[in-house]
Amino acid sequence: MPRKLQLKLSGILLLALFWSVYHEHYSGNFKRTVKIDGIGYNGYLPALFIHDGNLHWSFYENKLDTLSVFEGKIQDFRKPYGNGRFINKYPLGLAIAQAPFWFSAWGYYGFSDHVSGYEPAFQAAVFINNIFWLFLGIWLFGIFLKKHHWRDNSIILFVALFLFGTNLFHFITFDNCLTHPVTVGLSMMAFYLLSKFISSSRIIFFLSFLLIFAIIFCIRPVNILMVPFFLIYFYWGNKDRPKIELKHLAWAFAGVCLALFLYLGSNKMQTGSWLVYTYQNEKFVWNEFHFLDVTFGYRCGVFLYTPILLTTVYLGFKSPNRKLVIGYLVSMLTTIYIISCWNEFCYGCRLGNRPMVDYYIFFLIPLLNLKWRPGKPEKYLLVFLWIFFLYYNQILHYQYRHYLLDWCDVKKQQFWEVFLQTDNN
Numbered sequence: 001m002p003r004k005l006q007l008k009l010s011g012i013l014l015l016a017l018f019w020s021v022y023h024e025h026y027s028g029n030f031k032r033t034v035k036i037d038g039i040g041y042n043g044y045l046p047a048l049f050i051h052d053g054n055l056h057w058s059f060y061e062n063k064l065d066t067l068s069v070f071e072g073k074i075q076d077f078r079k080p081y082g083n084g085r086f087i088n089k090y091p092l093g094l095a096i097a098q099a100p101f102w103f104s105a106w107g108y109y110g111f112s113d114h115v116s117g118y119e120p121a122f123q124a125a126v127f128i129n130n131i132f133w134l135f136l137g138i139w140l141f142g143i144f145l146k147k148h149h150w151r152d153n154s155i156i157l158f159v160a161l162f163l164f165g166t167n168l169f170h171f172i173t174f175d176n177c178l179t180h181p182v183t184v185g186l187s188m189m190a191f192y193l194l195s196k197f198i199s200s201s202r203i204i205f206f207l208s209f210l211l212i213f214a215i216i217f218c219i220r221p222v223n224i225l226m227v228p229f230f231l232i233y234f235y236w237g238n239k240d241r242p243k244i245e246l247k248h249l250a251w252a253f254a255g256v257c258l259a260l261f262l263y264l265g266s267n268k269m270q271t272g273s274w275l276v277y278t279y280q281n282e283k284f285v286w287n288e289f290h291f292l293d294v295t296f297g298y299r300c301g302v303f304l305y306t307p308i309l310l311t312t313v314y315l316g317f318k319s320p321n322r323k324l325v326i327g328y329l330v331s332m333l334t335t336i337y338i339i340s341c342w343n344e345f346c347y348g349c350r351l352g353n354r355p356m357v358d359y360y361i362f363f364l365i366p367l368l369n370l371k372w373r374p375g376k377p378e379k380y381l382l383v384f385l386w387i388f389f390l391y392y393n394q395i396l397h398y399q400y401r402h403y404l405l406d407w408c409d410v411k412k413q414q415f416w417e418v419f420l421q422t423d424n425n
Contacts, residue, residue: 001143005152009142012156013135016163016172020131023173033123037348038177040077040090042126044266045102046117055270057086079280087270089278091263093219097133097182101125130172130181137185138162140192141361147195148368157386158364165308165390166360167352170397175350179219180357186216187226187361194230201242203251210255217259222355225335229362232327237368284341294340294353298410302336305352305396308389309363311382316366325366335359349407351400395420 001009034042047055057078078086095102105121115122138159145155163169171180190212197205213230216223234241267276290297296304303310319325339345339355347354399405404418 001146002152005142005146005155008152008156009139009159012159012163013138017131017135019164020127020169020173033126034118034177036175036177037077037090038126039118040088041094041179042098042118042122042177043077043088043090044092044095045099046122049106050113050115050117055088055266057088057270060086079278081271081276085271087267087276087278089280091218091220091278092266093215093217093262094179094182096215096218096262097186098126098129101129101132126177130176133185134172134181135185137188141188144188144192144195145368147199161308161386161390162360165386165393166306166357167393167396168357168360169393170351170400171357174397174401178354180354183216183219183223183358184361186212186219187358190216190230191233191361194234195238198234198238198241203247206248207251207255210251210258214255214259214262218262220355220358221263222338223358225331225338226359226362228331228334229328229359229365232324232331233365233368236321236324236327237365283343284338285343286341288343289337289340290345291337291340294336294345294356298412298415300346300350300353302353302356306356306360306393308386308393309360311385311389312363312367316363319366321366324368328362328365332359332362346408351396351405392420395422398422 043057043060044055047057051058060076060078077088077090079089081087102117102122102125105119105125106115106117108121109115109119142155142159145158146152150158163172168180168184171178190209193205193209193212196202197209213226216226264274267278268274270276293299293301295301298304316325316328336356339353396405399418399422400407402422404421406414
């Protein structure tokens with residue numbers, strides 16, 4: 001990466017770090033980062049190393065008073081599994097990514113077994129974990145974009161809009177006990193590693209890609225939907241891709257086995273059974289999809305709460321690589337359809353659409369080799385829209401954390417009554 005780009009990218013990441021720390025401190029979130037679903041995501045390491053030494057979750061009953069609460073109600077992540085056993089409904093992938101920072105926090109307390117695993121240092125470790133993986137992913141993705149002949153200013157513009165112009169910012173600074181910043185960062189790393197494998201044919205990059213994707217899968221198994229996007233990039237986004245050999249297929253199979261072993265192994269440790277559906281009463285209903293609600297609905301419409309993505313779709317159609325564009329569209333529409341079939345299609349209380357955050361980076365696929373340059377009117381319009389959408393996203397973030405927008409069930413009337421407003425009255 002050229003030194004000028006390094007300095008510019010460092011500057012924008014430092015600005016994002018300052019803005020994130022400011023929001024964390026301002027909201028008091030450092031002391032209560034782990035809440036709601038995050039109690040389950042962050043429960044594996046305390047259970048294994050501080051409490052039971054296993055994943056039977058017996059410690060949880062005695063630690064309720066130390067755990068974060070949400071609107072006065074304890075968030076119990078456990079699901080009963082018979083014989084007095086429980087299983088954590090949330091997968092263990094985030095714990096794998098978080099391990100270095102969690103052990104550092106535990107070391108701060110002298111590796112004591114008299115802590116719960118949710119004290120302030122552990123809470124701060126969650127925030128640091130998110131920042132580390134996301135920023136590392138952005139740095140490597142900057143190198144990736146440079147390889148695809150993006151200009152320095154275009155890369156910086158992308159990073160600024162990606163961090164501040166989407167609701168990813170919300171999941172860095174407020175609901176940051178969830179998986180999305182880590183998943184996005186790891187996905188960016190996966191693109192970088194795959195591109196290094198394509199350009200060098202070195203197996204170490206392919207193995208690293210498989211390891212990263214195994215963690216992504218363990219964070220949220222539905223992330224298997226990312227596979228078509230990587231395949232589209234590999235086959236149609238590169239002219240000089242290496243020839244696939246038997247050893248590559250063997251290693252890919254080993255990567256699949258690793259991901260399944262980690263995910264199913266956690267089920268085995270908790271229940272004694274390998275195959276367990278941890279969400280129980282929650283499920284996909286394939287003939288009851290909510291496509292419009294997920295895309296433009298007031299409750300969780302991805303394009304309503306992150307309209308900047310519409311400009312990437314528009315620019316994507318300028319790509320001369322029609323196979324890339326068609327493959328991307330089919331994969332993205334399939335992903336949105338599957339997400340919209342979940343019986344709770346808005347995925348709980350949230351700002352915007354939570355699961356779609358993990359797929360924002362894939363909206364860039366048609367733009368990777370785009371050589372189109374806009375005329376002046378079009379360029380000015382895009383710049384105006386980008387500035388407005390950045391401002392709009394920051395206002396939405398403010399409205400959500402100050403209860404101007406309902407956390408769970410935004411109605412049309414409420415949305416427009418507070419549109420672009422920050423007055424609590």
